[in-house]
Each structure stands twice: as structure tokens, then as C-alpha cells.
Amino acid sequence: MKYTVGLIGCGYIANRHIDTISKIKALDLVAVSDIDESKMDSIMQEYRQLTEQRKEILAYKKYEDLLEDERIDIVIIATVSSLHADMAIQALLHHKHVVLEKPLALSIDDANTIAEVSSIVGKRVLVCHQLRYRPVMSRIKELIEQGALGELYFGVASMRINRSSQYYNSAWKGTWEKDGGMLLNQGVHLIDLLIWFMGDVQMVTGEIDRKLDVKSTEDIALGILTFENGAKGIIEANTITLPNNLGYYLTVFGEKGTISIGGPSFNILERCYLPNPFDTEELKTLLKDNNEHVYMYQHFIDALEKEDEVLLGNEKEAMRSLMTIFALYESAREDKKVSLPIRSFATKEMNVRREVNDP
Numbered sequence: 001m002k003y004t005v006g007l008i009g010c011g012y013i014a015n016r017h018i019d020t021i022s023k024i025k026a027l028d029l030v031a032v033s034d035i036d037e038s039k040m041d042s043i044m045q046e047y048r049q050l051t052e053q054r055k056e057i058l059a060y061k062k063y064e065d066l067l068e069d070e071r072i073d074i075v076i077i078a079t080v081s082s083l084h085a086d087m088a089i090q091a092l093l094h095h096k097h098v099v100l101e102k103p104l105a106l107s108i109d110d111a112n113t114i115a116e117v118s119s120i121v122g123k124r125v126l127v128c129h130q131l132r133y134r135p136v137m138s139r140i141k142e143l144i145e146q147g148a149l150g151e152l153y154f155g156v157a158s159m160r161i162n163r164s165s166q167y168y169n170s171a172w173k174g175t176w177e178k179d180g181g182m183l184l185n186q187g188v189h190l191i192d193l194l195i196w197f198m199g200d201v202q203m204v205t206g207e208i209d210r211k212l213d214v215k216s217t218e219d220i221a222l223g224i225l226t227f228e229n230g231a232k233g234i235i236e237a238n239t240i241t242l243p244n245n246l247g248y249y250l251t252v253f254g255e256k257g258t259i260s261i262g263g264p265s266f267n268i269l270e271r272c273y274l275p276n277p278f279d280t281e282e283l284k285t286l287l288k289d290n291n292e293h294v295y296m297y298q299h300f301i302d303a304l305e306k307e308d309e310v311l312l313g314n315e316k317e318a319m320r321s322l323m324t325i326f327a328l329y330e331s332a333r334e335d336k337k338v339s340l341p342i343r344s345f346a347t348k349e350m351n352v353r354r355e356v357n358d359p
Contacts, residue, residue, distance in 0.1 A: 001305060006031040006072040006096075008063045008087060009079035010039035013101055017076050018043055020293045022050035026301050031069055033060040063087065067094045077101060081185070082178040085110035088125065092117045097304060098125045099297075103184040104318040106177075107346035111322060115315045126300045126311055127318035129192045133295040136286035137193060140252070140259055144197055148274050149254030152231045155198040156253075157190045158262075159237040160246040165214045174215025176350045181208070181217045183325045184347070187237045190248055192321040194235070197252050200228045200320060205337045206328030211240055216351065223328040235328065261287070 005027050007014060011034075021027045029047050034040045040059045048054060060066040067075065067090055075091040076099040077084055085105040091098050092114070104127050105111040118125045131137055143149065163186070172178035179185065195201060203226040208218035219240050225233030249262035249270070260270040267287045272280040296313065303309040311317070326345040327338040333350060 002026055002028060003073040003097075003301065003304070004028050004030045004071050005074045005076060006033070006066045006069060007043065007076045007078065008033045008066060009077060009101075010034040010036070010043040011078065014039075014043055014076075014078045015046065016293060017078060017099070018047050019050065020297050022047060023294055024297055024301070027074075027297070029057060030071055031058040031060060031066050033063040033066040035061060037061065064090070067091055067096065072096060074099060080172050080178055081180050082106055082172070085114060088114050089117050092121050092123050092125070095121060095123060097123050097300075099300065100125060100127050100315075102128050102188050102318070103180055104315060104322050106180050106184075106348070108323070108326065108342065108344055109346070111315070111319055115319070118315060124300070124303055124311065125315040126296070126303075127313050127315060128296070129189060129313040129318060129321070130292045130296045131189045131193055132196060132292075132312045133299065134292040135289045135295075136261070136283055137196075137292075139283060139286055140261075141196065143259070143274070144252070144254075148257065148276070148278070149252065149259070150256035152198055152227075152229065152252060152254050154231060154253040155194050155225075155227075155233045156249070156251045157187075157194040157233070157235050157237075158249040158251075159187050159190055160241045161186060161239055161248070162241045162244050163219070163239040165212055168212070168215045174212075174217050176216055177348045179217065180347045181221075181325070181329060181350070182219055182239050183221050183235075183237060183328065184322075186239060187221070187235070188321055188325065190237075190250060191235060191324060192318075193250055194233060195320050195324060197250075198225075198227050198229075198231055198233055201233070201324045201327070201340050202226050202228045203337055203339055204324060204327040204331050206235075206331035208329065208332040218332075221328065221332075223324075223331075225324070259283075 032040050044057045075096040077087045078101045088098050168174040205224040207222045209220040221237045223235035247264045248266040251260035257274040262270045331338040
């Protein structure tokens with residue numbers, strides 16, 4: 001079956017979606033929307049080059065007009081974070097399936113509404129946590145579920161990267177109201193994997209700090225996690241690593257073994273120790289396959305055609321990492337431990353947080 005696609009938001013991240021769509025025969029881009037006409041022109045030109053097609057693609061300056069287009073089956077939302085929830089809800093109400101860039105939303109209420117509307121209208125939502133679809137991560141998940149590591153004791157997610165002052169030149173970047181925090185933007189993929197491997201989080205203690213005064217959001221974040229299975233976890237993240245990115249690291253420590261992946265491109269097997277005979281070359285080979293974005297879309301198509309197919313990156317799964325990050329922020333703001341689930345939180349509330357250096 002062929003599915004027609006409309007893209008809202010033609011900025012940097014849209015290029016990856018366009019590249020992926022061009023590789024999947026079941027998908028056909030028919031419309032784009034952005035307030036910047038030059039960005040729409042650029043995206044349409046890129047798609048035509050990738051597909052070697054010259055068919056007409058409609059350009060809508062108003063995204064509402066794109067949603068009214070009855071030809072469109074799937075809407076991709078790749079806009080400013082603060083617009084994700086409202087656009088996703090409107091797309092669902094127009095009976096479109098939704099592919100939503102991270103983060104899912106900037107508040108618990110908005111995330112819950114997306115899930116409720118999706119259920120009511122019977123349309124699917126895919127949140128782009130594509131690293132779950134990277135083959136090496138899928139294999140590690142299998143090993144954990146098979147008991148290869150035994151009881152899980154400890155998990156660590158570490159992000160040490162650089163975002164310069166110039167990165168925040170856009171009016172919305174680095175703001176709690178429109179962008180959300182550093183963990184929601186740069187750290188969410190790593191945190192999502194940590195939770196996927198370790199299980200749901202029960203308790204969070206968090207601290208954050210800000211060193212770059214060109215923005216409002218954090219550039220240092222620390223979290224201590226207690227998982228429902230009794231395991232412990234650490235989140236350690238910063239965007240002030242000089243002179244450039246050092247890397248991303250994810251390690252799972254279990255009763256029987258340890259698996260750690262890291263490096264500047266998150267593609268180095270730092271350690272794989274399992275008590276039973278295991279060919280570590282398998283994981284090293286899988287690390288070379290970075291087509292997770294394509295696999296994510298292919299699974300989404302499968303889910304559209306099979307009613308009982310569960311998406312790895314649906315809105316309910318995305319809520320797990322979202323709520324953990326929100327709990328870390330709330331813990332930092334209120335200077336106390338926070339139990340999950342939390343009932344209410346919005347990133348804009350961080351504008352009134354107690355400053356770390358206040359007496």
C-alpha cells in the first residue's frame with residue numbers, strides 16, 4: 001500500500017526525514033509547509049533529486065491548509081518543540097497518522113492529550129526515538145530480556161558534547177517555553193535507551209546548572225534514578241565540553257555481565273562481558289549499521305497495516321523518558337526527590353525555579 005506524506009517544518013532535521021522517505025517505496029511526499037518559502041523550495045528540490053521525480057509537491061505557508069489536504073495519510077511534524085503537541089493533536093483530529101520529532105511535548109497535560117486523541121480517532125503516533133531501531137540496540141535489548149546479564153544492577157547514561165553560544169542565536173532555542181531543556185533536546189535519545197534497557201523509573205533526584213548566559217535552559221544535568229526493579233541509574237550530561245563533542249556513553253551493569261557503548265559517534269563497543277560464550281564480533285558488526293531511521297519508518301508502515309503491531313516509539317513509550325526528564329527538572333527546581341509518575345509538569349515552570357547559587 002502507498003501512503004502519502006505531508007511535512008510540517010522544513011528546517012535542518014527535515015532533511016533526514018526527506019532522505020528516509022526517498023528510500024521507502026511505500027511513501028510519497030506530496031506536500032510541505034513552512035513559514036519560510038525558501039526552506040520549502042530547498043526541501044522539495046532535495047526530494048526531487050533523491051527520487052529523480054518531477055511530480056508536483058504542494059507548498060503551504062499555513063500548516064492548517066496542509067492538514068486540510070484530504071490526500072495526505074501521514075503528517076511529519078519537525079517544528080519548534082513548543083508546537084509539537086498542538087500540531088500533533090490537530091493532525092490527529094484531521095484523521096492523519098503522525099510522525100512526531102522529539103520531544104513528544106513540553107508538558108504532561110499535552111502528552112496525555114496526544115495519547116487520548118490518538119486512541120479516540122484510531123490514528124497512530126510515532127515519536128522519533130530512532131535509536132531503539134538501531135540493530136545493535138535491539139540486540140542488547142534481546143540479550144537483557146533473555147537474561148544474559150542476569151539481574152540488572154546499575155545503568156549509566158553519559159553525554160559530553162558541545163553547543164556554543166552561536167547555537168542559541170535563534171529566538172526560541174535555549175528557552176524553557178519554546179525549546180525545553182538540554183535533556184529534552186540533546187539527551188532524550190540516550191535517556192530513552194537507558195529506560196528501555198533498565199525498566200520504568202520509580203524515583204529521581206536531579207540537579208541542573210547553567211553556565212552560558214545566552215539562554216535560559218541548563219547546560220549541566222545530573223540525575224540519580226531508582227528503577228522499579230530496584231536497580232539504580234545515573235544520568236550525567238553537559239553541553240559545555242571543550243573544544244568539541246567528546247561523546248555519548250551508555251552502560252548496563254548486571255549480575256552476570258556488562259555492556260557499554262560509547263564514543264563520539266556512539267558506535268564503539270567499549271565493553272561486552274557475558275559469562276556464557278558470546279561472539280562480541282556480532283555486536284561490533286551490528287554497530288556498523290546506522291540505518292535506524294529507515295527501520296523506524298518501515299516499522300511504522302508495518303504498524304499501519306497490522307492493527308496489533310506495537311510501535312517501539314509510540315506516544316506511550318515516549319512518555320517514559322519524557323516523564324523521567326520532567327521529574328529530574330522538578331527535583332532540581334524544588335530541591336527534593338520526586339516519585340514517578342508525576343501528574344503535572346510543564347517546562348515553562350522552570351522559569352521560576354530556585355537558582356542554584358541562591359542562598
